[in-house]
Amino acid sequence: MSKRIGIIVGSLRENSFNQMIANSIPELVDSAEFEYISIADLPLYNADLDLGEGPDPVKHYREAIRKTDGILIVSPEYNSGIPGVLKNALDWASTPTKSAVLINKPAGVIGATPGVKGTILSQQQIRQTLDATQSYVMPAQKMYISQITDKIDSITRKLTDESTRKYLQRYVQSFVQWINQVQRLNE
């Protein structure tokens, strides 16, 4: 059966490059189903609100993650680190401690920037957070997209750079295999 992969984008910006990268994934990989999981309506994390199933947007967000076989995070880097909106979203997915939706969840990390360092520092922090949530972050393989403005069509705003498209395709195909490996480990 084909795997169901949730995509979480760490930018709320309408013309986000990372959202654009996320949008190109389904056309590159047909061996999985993809679903975008929005973090835009989540409140700021507050343990006083984190009772029972939590506020409605949190409940829907957690349920969406629970239904997936794995999640791909596609995120920018802010001030050499993880964007606050993404950290907030991962914190909401990390509770309740013993039954959180990220426990044992296969996860992959992708990032794009107009800069030259490809979101390396942000990805380190995202991996550190996912590690704390007991997710299974795909090891070794990394997906850093630098100088994104040179790799898209400025009018259609689609990813046109052929080597980046192949890199993204290979990364996501490997992620599908990673989901299979983690599922076998947890059988």
Ligand SMILES: Cc1cc2nc3c(=O)[nH]c(=O)nc-3n(C[C@H](O)[C@H](O)[C@H](O)COP(=O)(O)O)c2cc1C
């Ligand atoms: C507050 C702020 C901090 C930023 N810090 C970094 C950074 O540390 N490294 C980097 O590569 N880009 C940084 N940028 C530039 C972003 O990579 C750029 O705005 C990018 O387009 C954001 O991703 P998006 O297009 O998906 O929204 C920063 C942007 C903002 C607004």
